Structure formats: structure tokens, C-alpha cells
Amino acid sequence: MAELCARDRERVTKFLAERCERAFAAEYGGFDLPRMIARYFSAVDDINGLRSVFQDYLKHCQELFEHLPKEEPYAWLRDYREDERSEDAEIVGFLVDLVGEPEIEQAKRLVRVLADLAKVRPKMVCRVTCEGIMKGEPLLRERLGMLIESLALVCPAALASHIETLTPLLKEQNFRLRMTLIRTIRCAAASAAIPASVSSAVDSAEREYSPLIAYPTRRFIHSEPSIEFVRFLRRAVLFDLNSRIAAVSELLKISPAVILAYLERTLHTFNWSVAEETERLKDDWRYHADDKRVVWIVPRFHMQVSELLQKFVHQAVENGRYRVTTLQALENILRVGDPAYVATLPQVKPRDIPALPIADGTKWVEELHPAVESRIEVLPKEGWTTVHEERLQSQTDGHRPVLVSIVRVRSLLVTPALANQLELLPSTEKWSDEIPLLHEEERLTIAESQRRLLEEGSPVDFEGQRLPLVSSHDNGISFQGFRILAFLHPTWLTGYDLAFSGTELLSNGDCVARLEEWQEGYEDEPYSRDLLSAGMRLVVRNDWLQVILKDTDRALIIHTEETRKWFKDFWAKEPTSESSRGIAACYVHQL
Helix, strand or coil: CHHHHHHCHHHHHHHHHHHHHHHHHCCCCCCCHHHHHHHHHHHCCCHHHHHHHHHHHHHHHHHHHHHCCCCCCCHHHCCCCCCCCCHHHHHHHHHHHHHCCCEHHHHHHHHHHHHHHCCCCHHHHHHHHHHHHHHCCHHHHHHHHHHHHHHHHHCHHHHHCCHHHHHHHHHCCCHHHHHHHHHHHHHHHCCCCCCHHHHHHHHHHHHCCCCCCCCCCCCCCCCCCCHHHHHHHHHHCCCCHHHHHHHHHHHHCCCHHHHHHHHHHHHHCCCCCHHHHHHHHHHHHCCCEECCEECCECCHHHHHHHHHHHHHHHHHHHHCCCCHHHHHHHHHHHCCECHHHHCCCCCCCCCCCCCCCCCCHHHHHHCCCCCEEEEEEECCCCCEEEEEEEEEEEEECCCCEEEEEEEEEEEEEECHHHCCCHHHCCCHHHCCEECCCCCCCCCCCHHHHHHHHHHCCCCCCCCCCEECCEEEEECCCCCECCCEEEEECHHHHHHCCCEEECCEEEECCEEEEEEEEEEEEEEECCCEEEEEEEEEEEEEEHHHHHHHHHHHCCEEEEEEEEEEEECCCCCCCCCCEEEEEEEEEEEECCC
16 A cells, blocks of 8 residues: 555545445445555555544444443453363363263263273362262262262272262262262272271261161051052163162062152152153153164153162161171162273274175175084184174164174083084073072172172082083173173182183183173264174183183083174164074084
């Protein structure tokens, strides 16, 4: 502009005047004229003209904003100063708040992430978590209780400095919360010093559940729940809560009707009704369930019933006389997670498990024919053998699973006479023994399952034609821990002096077997949290297996069943094409 004015100032002035005339004549436009005129006055060093333009433009802006409200709700931002809050702590607090959201898979991931973060920021995570559990809603409190128990393993010293703030919760009438805190504080006290007042509070809370103390005059009202309530409860709560109510009834030796009537009667004290709850239930699931796409959540009614069940169990155990084993079984039935599992991040798929890069779905499905196959061969000396496995693998088109593979492996030791007579063997689901249980609905942590195998497992009769190689247990889908636990049978643990180290089994310090669990991705992250590929397996070293086969003069039968499905249409209930095949491999130590 300065160069143009130096060359022909009059022409520039004429051009600006024409622009102004056209702008005034038009219905819109001319927004850049004040800036252009100001640049002209600046180029010709006309300070008075520059000030005049600025004042005119300022007056124009003031006239534009005169109609706006006079209040300044955000005036505090002008004087805002950062307080002493830590940005890192605020981020952790935000993650803790997200744990309290109803979505299940999101909370599972966040709890494991927070436990892993505690390995590098223990003080921050412990402080924020303890604050969250003290003031959180029941759902958040339940999940943070699982996290705190994990923190007692990951960073007991950091947790010990905040553990005194948790003692008021030991007075809550909530059986699961009390037992979780008792386990957490005991675990932290084993590695770090805790205040004497905390130890005293734990002893007092534990004493209330002692079989030496009972209040026989305190009894529950014997009445029947309404049929409407029972039907609504069965369809309104998630997963296995109904089966856990039945298990609690068996262990406490209290009629299920008494428990259900207690739940219904307590709900009615809050002016609860089936009609209103039905509407709340619809509101909870809105935007989370649509045809085949479901993002699983915990509805408010499920959490309300769960909390009332904890209160019922607390009152029953406090008033009655129950053995320690009964309390232990109740504790395992009602617990929500395994602290050792939460303290680790998910593992990726082992490299020896191939992916599914298939182009032709029809050809891939047809590859499984014939449906049955068997073979006998010598067990290789090197490498590892999978003796128990559950595997799900999927291939998607970017939005939905198109190809699905389900693999199941079971193993059994048999006499040489049975090696060629597979038809005489029982169903493969009966090949593995059950890990010792106090009740079939128990959910076992990895530490508890290993303890029971070593201390309560029964050896097998070597005179029999069949010997189990594996003991296993299914914890169910709602448990945040190992879904399926599988280890070598107690016969081999004690007979060969094996020792547990995490998920591994050691013989003279060398790993001879290990439990692996892995997962990769989700079907459709925005619309579904169903796992895309996941699995678990128990692998055993071949040279050690050969020792067992030789010592027992047995053959090892490994049955692998694979099912393949091809979904051409995502919305179809049944796959477009499906096939299955079972392969029985018989391994011997020598031919």
C-alpha cells in the first residue's frame, strides 16, 4: 500500500472512494473497508485519519453489541488463575469418574489401565481412588473396590498412606464391600505398616461375621414375593445375578422366596413400582441396544437389587452362625473380580496362532470336511503342546464379523488299549476335572484356584483306564478375571513337586506349563464392544509330558474341535454357511 501511494496517490484515493460507494450501495459486503482505509492512512502517515477510522469502527462495534445482555457470566475468566490442582490428578479423577459409567466393557478396560498406571504413579492413583470410593455411587464403589484390592498388590505402601480414610466403609451393611476392604487391608498390611486403628476396625468388622456370635431373635419375615415381581426380576437383571441369588439361598439355608420378598418389600419402601421401573429400564438401554448391536451396560435396577442383596447377606451372616467355609463360598460367589488379573494389561495373541486372512468364505468353511479325523503319533521331544484351549477368532469387513472360527481343545490320559477305541471315551467336556469348589457358582481368583489345587485336590486312581491331565473352572462372563482357569491336575502337581509362579508351573525352577489368556480388538468399536478375537490355553512342555506318559504307561489323547461360520448377511440370525470338525490326536512316548 505504501508503494502504491508513493507511485500514484490520487489514483489510490479514487479507487478507495469507488469501493466505498459500491459498498454503501450494496445490501451486504464492505467488511474489509475499515481495514483497507486504515492501511491507506498508515501508508500516507495520516495519524489523525487513522485515529478517526479506529474510533468510527469502535463506535460501530459498540452499536452492534448494545442489544446483548449486560451481565458477564464469564467475567471470572479474566482474573482466572490456576490453583494448586495437578493436571495429572485431574486426568486420573476423570478416568475414575468414567469407571462409574454404566457401560461394562469400558469400565473393565479403565480399571486395568488405572491399576497399570499405579505402577508408575502410585500415590496419585491411590489417593484419587480412595476419594472416589468414599463418595461414589454404588456402581462406582463396586468397581473401585475391585481396583483398590488390586492396588494392594501393585503398590501396598502408597495405599497404606490412604487406607485409614476407608475405615468408615467397614461399618456399611454391605457384605461384598466389607469383605473386599478386609482382604485389601490385610494384603496391604502384609507389605506395609498401617495404623493400629485400621487393624482394630478390620478385626471388629470381621468379628461381626464370627460363628461364635449370633442373634437368633433377629429373623427375616417369611412371606412370598408377588408373581409380577419375580417375572420382572428374571428379565430385568443381567447375566447370572438370579443364579447368584439362588446360590446365596442354598448356602444360607434361607428360602429363595424369603430373599425375593425381602428385595420386593425393601424396594416398595422407596415407592418403587414395576411400571415405573420398566420405563427406567427402557431409558437405560436406549442408544445401547439396537437389533444385533448391543453395548452392554449395568441398568440402575440391576445395581439396586445387587446392593440390597449385599445388605441381606450382611444381616443374615451377622445374625446367624455360619462356618468359615460358608463365608468363603459366599465371598467368592459375590466377588466381582480377581485383583491379580486386574493388575495386568491384556496380552496379544500368541504368534503361533495364525490369523484369518481368508478371501473365499465358502471355500474356507468347506475345508473342514471330513467331519471326523484321528491319528496316532509319537509326541515330539521339543516344543510345547496345547492341552486345554478355548479360542474365538473373527475376520470383519471393517464393520461386522464375516468369518468366525471357534476352537476347543481337551485332553485325557488313557491306557494303550483305549488309544484306538475313542468311541468308548466319555464326552470331551468330562475329560477335565473340576477345580475343588465349595459351591458350583463360585468365581475363583487365580490365587485361590491354585491354593485349592495344592491343598484340597484329590489324587486319581492310577488303576483306572482314564486319568485326567487338567483341572479347570469356568468363572462366567460377568467376572473380571480369568474367564476359564485351567491347570494341571493335583495328581501331577503333588506327584512331580510342581510350584506355581503367577500363571506358570515350575519344576526345579524351570517352566513346564503355563496358562495364557489373550484378546485382540472388538467387533465394531462405535457400536459393539463384543470381542473380535480372544482365547485362553494351557500349554505344557513336550519333554515333561513324555515323562508322564512313560511313568504312567499312558497315551495322551488331544481332541480339537473347530467350528467355522460364514455370515454373508449380518442381519441374518443363522450363518450362511457352517461346518465343524473334530480331530483326535493320540500321542505316545514311543511306538
